[in-house]
Amino acid sequence: MLNPSWLRTFSTLVELGNFTRTAERLDLTQAAVSQHVQRLEERLGPLLIRRPRQIELTPAGHALLVYWAEVSAADQRLQQQLSSADGEQGDVGLITPGSIGLALHQHLLDIQQALPGLSIRHRFAPDADVLAAVLDNRFDLGLATLKPSDPRLKVERFAQEPLELVVPAGVDIAAWADLERLGFIDHPDGQAMAGRLLSRRFPGSPGAHRLPYRGFTNQIGLILDPVARGLGFSVLPRYARLAFAQPERIRVIGGAPEVVDTLWLLHRAEWPLSARAQTVLQRLRPHFAPQASKNVA
Secondary structure, eight states, X not given: OOOHHHHXXXXXXXXXXXXXXXXXXXXXXHHHHHHHHHXXXXXXXXXXXXXXXXXXXXXXXXXXXXXXXXHHHHHHHHHHHHOOSOTTSEEEEEEEOHHHHHHHHHHHXXXXXXXXXXXXXXXXXXXXXXXXXXXXXXXXXXXXXXXXXXXXXXXEEEEEEEEEEEEETTOOOOSHHHHHHHOEEEOTTHHHHHHHHHHHHSTTOOOGGGSOEEEEOSOGGGTHHHHHTTSOBEEEEHHHHHTOSOGGGEEEEOOSSOOEEEEEEEEESSSOOOHHHHHHHHHHGGGSOOOOOTTBO
């Protein structure tokens, strides 16, 4: 590996174009500057063409300058990753399910606007991918709908999210037959969510799997589009419904009992969270404080 001191000398020399000024800036002798360049040229070949009042880079010199810029940038990124003292600088990775992810999105943008030194990576993923990403240290923080038991993870409640029965605006639901007339808009978790909620709301019903099928989408932000057009109803988490851009075209059918899922915050237990990850959490928590409920899952 090339000596970083030699590379720093070379980069400064290219910037200033003069051996004397380079020596003064780096607090070196002019002979030391020449020696650093000589050592690099012994390894890489000619790097500079020395002219009376300027220096000119060879192709190898240009390549070395690019290399040093990449090394310097990588070193800066490493220092940011390893530094836990600065809560307003560096990278924070967050991986979440889609529904809570939609609700988090605007708040994360607000945080980045307020703290431009933070770079927040946010990915939507199912529970299994969330656990794997946090355990593999690819993301600092994760949210999951199922509480994991892995001892390598620190797990705590982050938020609670009721399941909601959502129908087109102006539609009322008084009995199971009303749901059958509408038909079901399904999604990857749709049958499971509908089964859990509707079995409590309509005890003795044939079950969600017996409802007429009216469509399917795997994009959580699009589930309510067909509902808004009157094509059917769906059951989905509240945060997904709150993110829908046309709330006047849908209606939530309330009632008891509720089914409320807990969203669990995950991060590695073996080392403390960085200050920047703690900053993000502190700014998110007031918007998602868990509420008490009788039917928490």
